[in-house]
Amino acid sequence: DVLIIEDIVDTGRTISYLVKNLKTRNPKSLEVCTLLNKPANRVVNVKIKYVGFVIPPEFVIGYGLDFAEDYRHITEVRVFKED
Template identity: 55%
Template sequence: MRASDIEADLTEVLCTEDEIHAKLGELARRIEADYEGRDLLLVGVLKGAIMVMADLARELERHVQTDWMAVSSYGAGTVSSGVVRILKDLDSDLSGRHVLIVEDIIDSGLTLSWLLSNLRTRGAASVEICALFRKPEALKVHVDVKYVGFDIPNKFVVGYGLDFAEKYRNLRDVGVLAPHVYS
């Protein structure tokens, strides 16, 4: 689905599919250089990071392992509650591993801060973050993010894995959801 297919649901398009893929290519080159000679485990955060994780992994010109974790602080709302629940834990042992958390978006930072702390207690050699989008104005806690694709305004966005009530994840672009859709 493209933004032009749902124009009435969006107030603007922030990033096109082509811009997203170009940025993931840039991030992949940096990650390859930073992790040269080291095994890398990509940990995708479900469900939002599905598109980011898949496309980032395909951009990497090296072997990587992947695993998934599902945590939630949103429910069906549009604002993070800050209360984190593990819905699916990792299958991998992190002891001595270099872990790169792959996220779709950093909003308040509360969920990611909790996740970062949680994974670091599992004995990983290193834990870093790659987020395609970050909302600097929405941050409630500081989170060190090694790789950021785009800083975006503090607006409710959908597409490329980002959803509202499980809709819009398959939108190829990222756009601002019109208030009439969620009001």
């Protein structure tokens, strides 16, 4: 059994590649879990079983998510507004 845990799924390209790769190893089951899901940005169809939050198609930072190695330390997820 395999559970892929992702911080954010945006276009779906990365997670789709990973799912296809892991399926070649014939796991008993394979599921995807993500904290943040941006379905409006999806370009690849990906089945996500567990979703923390569905968010709009905006760039987010904080809680480990960064922009140019900055803003990871912010203790909540925020929409990034470049001034």
